[in-house]
Amino acid sequence: MSAVTEPTTAAGTGSLPTDPAEIARLDRAHVFHSWSAQDKVDPMVVVGGEGNYVIAGDGRRYLDFSGQLVFTNIGHQHPRVTEAIAAQAAQLCTTAPAHATAAKSEAARLIAELTPGDLDSIFFTNGGAEATEHAIRMARQFTGRNKILSRYRSYHGATQTAINVTGDERRWPSDTATAGTVHFFGPFLYRSVFHAETPEQERDRALEHLEQTIRMEGPDTIAAVMLETIPGTAGIMPPPEGYLAGVRRICDRYGVLLILDEVMAGFGRTGRWLALDHYDVTPDLMTFAKGVTAGYVPLGGVAISRAIRDHFGQRPYPGGLTYSGHPLACAAAVATITTMRAEGMIDNADRIGSQVLGPGLAEIAQRHRSVGEARGIGVFWALDLVADQETREPLGADRVAATVAACKAAGLLPFTAGNRIHVVPSCTISDDEARQGLAILDEALAVADGH
Structure with a gap:
């Protein structure tokens, strides 16, 4: 049996510690921190x-x-969102994902209002990494292909497939080279690998590089290209004008799906509801999380095109989550979206x-x-x-x-x-x-x- 650090506050009463020193002591005694050497963190x-x-x-x-x-x-x-969470908790804290609830139905409707084209079906997850996992699973099931292409200088989450799709060094310790992922260079003029001198050169050479990668990997082996609409943690690099439209054309040319990751860039951060609204492009699948609830309760999801939704119309989708469409999270999403709009x-x-x-x-x-x-x-x-x-x-x-x-x-x-x-x-x-x-x-x- 492991040792337990005895609390110095009301033991067994359900009370939370209030002394900052005690909070810090308990954290260091029992919390394992992400992306950190445990002996060096000082939160x-x-x-x-x-x-x-x-x-x-x-x-x-x-x-x-x-x-x-x-x-x-x-x-x-924000009081409108905290009050909505409290009201939902008073009515219904949780339920199995198979059931329909007012919060889940309304959250899905509001999100579908914001997505482009026919991305009108919403699969809810607990966060962005799971959204990546399920978007990729849907793409593979729909196409019958396995490979996912994604760019270097990207981040798509830390679960197993998501971290392999990720294009920065955080991938390396977990990269088994067996996850069916292939990386390519996206446009980034400040640190161009294409020796470009203008945004137009960077765009055109990056698109040529992507198309060459698809040809060399074999189009019939590729399920999807996955991109952050605007890469976030990797450096906030808005793509040059025409790049995402060019990626869309290349995907269509080779029968490859396009997945856009709006987890960080979506829900207002770029001055539009979605970052893709700047670029007039419609993906086949779109992932989201973070800003959809402002993080007040964890929530993510995948917005799904009609064709992919109908693929699973008469056959079961092979995936699910215990807390998919959690009422508290969906109530937070409804309140967040309506508050952002109202204010x-x-x-x-x-x-x-x-x-x-x-x-x-x-x-x-x-x-x-x-x-x-x-x-x-x-x-x-x-x-x-x-x-x-x-x-x-x-x-x-x-x-x-x-x-x-x-x-x-x-x-x-x-x-x-x-x-x-x-x-x-x-x-x-x-x-x-x-x-x-x-x-x-x-x-x-x-x-x-x-x-």
Whole structure:
């Protein structure tokens, strides 16, 4: 029997610890943290949230430029959503997925209103990784083929198939080379592998590379191409105009399905309901999660085209989840979508991106030699930090960490990935809050400049 750390608060009463030191002690004694060396983690104790701020255990308020993991699209503790969750809990907390509920039916209807084309059937999951797993399973079942093509510099989740589809180094420890996944290079002009000098060259050469990959792998072996509409954790790289439409044409030419991953970029983050709304492209399957409930209750899913839905009209779909369409999660989705619509959050994200964050980050990039490029859209931006602007060598991890520490010391909570600082506040961020965060970031980058 394993040892148990005795609590110092009301044992056996169901009460939660309130002392920040006790919360931290219990965390270190019993919580296993993701993506971390367990002996090195030192998590900040969070005891509350309010709007665009996070409240730490020591009482400090941090302006949240992280969206936590880029999901609190409506900010923290929005009363319309917390009240909807409480009302659903009072009526029906949970039920088996085979049953129909008001929350699940209405959430599916609202999501189907937002999806393009005939993606009108919604399969609910618990999060984005499971959405990836099931979208791929549907594609393989529908086509009778096995291979999935996805780009380098991508992230699709950490379950077994999802991590193999992922195109960054987090895949390596789990990559068995037997998952039926093939990677290719997508467009990224700042770090082009195609020796391109213009967005048009980058687009055309990336499309040619994808088509060559399909030909060399064998079109009849490929079920789908899976892409993040705008890659998120890998660097927030909006594709050049015409790229996604070109991918759609290539997929159609070879009878390959197109799966677009809207898990991070969807539900307002880019200043549109879905990132794909910028590009006039309709996939065969679309995954979503994160912003659909702003993370208040975990929920993800797959939006499914009519043809794929009808494939399973008379034959069972071989997959399911215990909590698919969970009432609390679906009630949170209904409240989130209706609140975003009622309060104009999508328009606010678009305006903040074009009038405040975009121009502000461009000015910051001009002032700091450690910033190679600022790129993004809506409330979805990244600063690519470099040791040398000419060679574009990524800034070292220690200097990035020191820059983040300077941000936190000044009351700003940023999101980091590799050599990048991502600026990803909620869709509700005000002009003053956005400018305050940019000012803190501007000062903190002096640390990065001093490498």
